[in-house]
Amino acid sequence: MSLDVQDFAVQNFAAANLLRRPEPVRIGGFVAGFDPATASPYVNYATPLPGAAPTDAEVAALVGEFERRGLLPRLEFAPDAAPEVEPALRRAGFTTEAVHEYLVCTPATLTLPAGLPPTRTPCTDAEFAEIGAALAEAFGGAFPAPAEGASLLRRTQERGGAVRFVRAEDGRCAGAASCSAPAEGTAELAGVGTRPAFRGRGVAAAVTSALAGALFARGAESVWLESSGEGSRRVYERVGFRPGGTRLYLRLAAPLP
Structure with a gap:
């Protein structure tokens, strides 16, 4: 899978996953996912749709949605899948929290090394x-x-x-x-x-x-x-x-x- 294809797959996933939150919101080219059970910024955040080109007004509306809920405006995304998003966010005062590399596994690359401890599925x-x-x-x-x-x-x-x-x-x-x-x-x-x-x-x-x-x-x-x-x-x-x-x-x- 090429880098471009994988970036779009990861970004499409990010948007779809946030839509599973108890209170998802769409604002322009953004999807924000909110869970009233927690104020954690690692649960309540937003991401752009692949190829999004947000206006300053859309960014302001997104910020307003977070502030209305008393939450930190925060986004996670693959920048190469939406290259116009980062400049728009930085104009609005967003700064870098972190940059992480992501790794991908497929059925063809998965390996099961010998000697690993057994795993369990929690039930109770x-x-x-x-x-x-x-x-x-x-x-x-x-x-x-x-x-x-x-x-x-x-x-x-x-x-x-x-x-x-x-x-x-x-x-x-x-x-x-x-x-x-x-x-x-x-x-x-x-x-x-x-x-x-x-x-x-x-x-x-x-x-x-x-x-x-x-x-x-x-x-x-x-x-x-x-x-x-x-x-x-x-x-x-x-x-x-x-x-x-x-x-x-x-x-x-x-x-x-």
Whole structure:
């Protein structure tokens, strides 16, 4: 799959996925997804449609929708799929929060290395809460609070996505990850986290490969995720993920004049 095709697939997915939020909103060439159950900016954000060329008025309307809800105006998108969006947002005062490389896995590239720990699918409230707490520890508090995180993970699984975790020998959840339901032929794998005490034991590779395999079994043509550094990239490449493109995160640094 070429870079241009993959960028458009990822961006089409981003828009379709936000339309699944409890309160989706379309504004010009943007789709914003809102969930009143949380104020997290990592759940409530917007993305452009591929090829969007927003006017300043559309950007202002998008900002107003966030501010009306008391939320931080924030976007995530593949800039090469909508090259006119970034300049329009920067004119409005948006600044860079992060730039991440994304990697893509297909059924043809997925590999299952030997020796990985077995993974489990959570079923009970206790298991979802345990996973939420483990991810909160893994990400140093950046992940939603345990109770909220558990609720979001359960919702992901109930709505056609998947969650996998590894139980350590001492009975604790060692690490976990989740993957969205497929949309536009692809699915996003996210929140791969391992508790510090269990790192270096193949936990991340195990949950990543298990989730990709589960989504391929449901008909997804590809699964993609974002790499946050060389260490994590090596883990993902080990199970068949390959470079795909770039995702840009922008947030409003100052109110519109």
